[in-house]
């Protein structure tokens with residue numbers, strides 16, 4: 001009796017917001033947000049996807065639209081112009097956008113889960129008030145960590161920072177590479193080395209405005225997510241006010257590590273959305289396309305392949321949602337985030353690759369946009385830590401859990 005009544009009580013206790021529910025249990029707000037983003041992506045983004053991919057350029061109306069829809073400040077507090085929503089809300093938005101265009105999705109992802117979150121978690125109130133309202137309404141942000149010679153080994157960065165003699169500002173010199181959103185961004189979170197003798201403990205993070213002298217260099221021409229701008233970002237004696245240091249000097253490495261743990265859940269969501277987008281399109285096509293006098297979806301050979309892919313997408317989504325829930329509950333989630341990113345990028349590549357085959361010849365052309373999903377899927381195994389780096393994390397944490 002006692003254990004029965006205790007369990008009932010616990011279920012009620014946990015009913016809101018989480019608890020012993022399925023991972024699909026969303027709050028009313030999360031559900032509404034999903035519907036809004038789905039409608040926006042279908043009506044406003046979809047018609048522009050092919051053109052943006054071909055032109056390798058994000059349509060300015062999309063950036064404006066994301067701000068207007070309130071999708072660029074999902075977790076930011078209402079006092080700073082945001083929606084004050086949950087991390088899972090951000091994950092849902094990233095997933096929904098990726099179903100239609102993974103380029104738009106990553107723009108929203110980087111702005112929310114990296115740029116806004118660094119300020120929200122580590123900047124003082126003054127810096128938050130200085131930048132977060134405009135990051136909620138019209139200014140796009142970038143996250144500048146990687147360099148030509150420091151990718152997986154990010155803390156081997158060469159970009160340097162020096163404090164001025166009078167202590168009023170910092171001077172940043174160096175080049176960052178592969179910076180998402182940098183073609184359109186007006187605000188940059190920049191990591192720089194202030195004291196190489198301290199190794200990674202010499203790295204600090206700064207809030208930098210484009211107007212401070214940030215120069216946008218070469219724009220990469222890419223295999224996938226071509227509408228998302230990826231440029232080199234140069235800092236030539238860029239003067240940054242001392243108050244723009246985020247957190248304390250030497251805390252940059254910790255900020256980068258912690259923020260990328262969250263960011264990886266976002267990339268997982270992007271990959272889940274991408275896989276679902278490709279799958280949904282293929283499912284419809286296979287019911288329409290006839291060969292041997294019946295829809296090709298009636299052939300068991302295709303059905304089994306589709307069932308397999310559907311199962312993998314489901315597994316990937318549950319991993320992503322679970323990592324997001326763990327984070328929201330304040331519990332460790334580093335291993336689960338790494339697993340979610342690793343697996344969802346693999347599932348996305350398989351789903352998009354299969355979808356091309358299910359479309360047959362037309363899937364191999366640019367006409368249907370199906371091959372784009374596959375091209376876009378490849379980035380999932382590279383940015384915010386390659387798949388090998390995720391495997392390192394997963395192994396190290398698993399071994400540690402077992403006392404090794």
Ligand SMILES: Cc1cc2nc3c(=O)[nH]c(=O)nc-3n(C[C@H](O)[C@H](O)[C@H](O)COP(=O)(O)OP(=O)(O)OC[C@H]3O[C@@H](n4cnc5c(N)ncnc54)[C@H](O)[C@@H]3O)c2cc1C
Nearest residue numbers: 143144145146151152178179180230382383384385386388
């Ligand atoms: C489109 C795009 C957008 C990006 N956006 C951003 C951004 O906004 N901000 C930002 O800071 N960076 C960004 N990046 C950079 C991205 O995070 C790096 O490309 C990534 O971390 C890998 O670094 P790398 O390219 O130098 O590859 P490398 O580190 O040189 O890796 C090459 C290969 O070696 C493997 N490898 C390296 N070290 C190990 C190891 N210890 N064990 C096993 N294998 C290993 C890797 O897994 C990979 O297969 C972006 C990259 C791309 C392509």
